[in-house]
Amino acid sequence: MNPHATSWVRTQESGPKKSMVVLPDAASRIIKKAKKPTLVIGSKINDIDGLLDRVIALQKAGVEIVATGHSVKFLLEKGSDAYVIGVVEATNMLTDPNWKGIDGKGQPDLLMVMGVHLDLTNQTFSTLKNFTDLESMCIDRYYMPNATYSFPNITDDIHLEYLDDIIGKLQA
Template sequence: MWRSEPWMKAEVPGTRRATIIEKPELAAELLKQGGRILVVCGNGVSTVLSKRSLLDYIVDVAEAVDAHIATSSMAYAKIKSRLTNATWISPMEVAHRVPDPEWMGLDGKGAYKTMVFIGLPYYMTWLILTGLKNFAQSVKTISLDRFYQPNASWSLRNMNIGEWEQFLEALVNKLKA
């Protein structure tokens, strides 16, 4: 049970909760069918796991599904050196723009159909997802962080770092296949 419980106990996510992504195959399929995808990442992307950095996994996922990356972290320069479709913007600013029906995205090519969150502080992601769940219901949200986010459309369950790294490795392999 603890694997699908949110970490912010005092906050009640309401009657709709995220569907748990148990397998990397499901995450890969969701991303492949996601339409225009925006990956929102924070300073947690600097985390170095046992095999590679979280940033490497994020860049691989973004390349595989042709996603745009939005970040305000210090990792922006590293991301921009590897991907052309990265923008420096506050995650909260993105959260305010997405519900606007006239906003044409960071590249001016139209609204995003799917948003992926990874590497942000838990409480910040919680707040952003709460807003999107209530005011941008047409946008599917996916949390790829290692802690369950009940306000997302889809979320990973609570995982230890080893499980999370295995999941990300398998996800990248499925997307590249």
């Protein structure tokens, strides 16, 4: 079994349909292909130095940012902004095919998650996998088996390198 494609938490196995492991090149192509890529960030977004700067760079590259909990505070301190909504509320609204999206201009076609507590992230991806046609991607440093796509289990330094690579490809 590949240790890089194993759930960080043993109880978060997903059954027969597991996430496809993606590296920065494939992840950037998936994000570019999406009409409305959206990134949900959580309170752990400030745990790694430089991670918030990568979120802002993704926003400048055209990724819509949704901040949960108090993570919006970190963005505001850096002079950036985001939509604010809870992870559970956003997940539930994404299961409603009639929901017009957080900005009223339509639902995202790719939902990415980073900096949210692992259990909540896994449940978000599980709900999306089982109750929507929405593609999802975990661009956190932990493999998430219920996402459509996920980074493998990686170190903080490699995580930042992956994000830099994606940002570079999105800005090109």
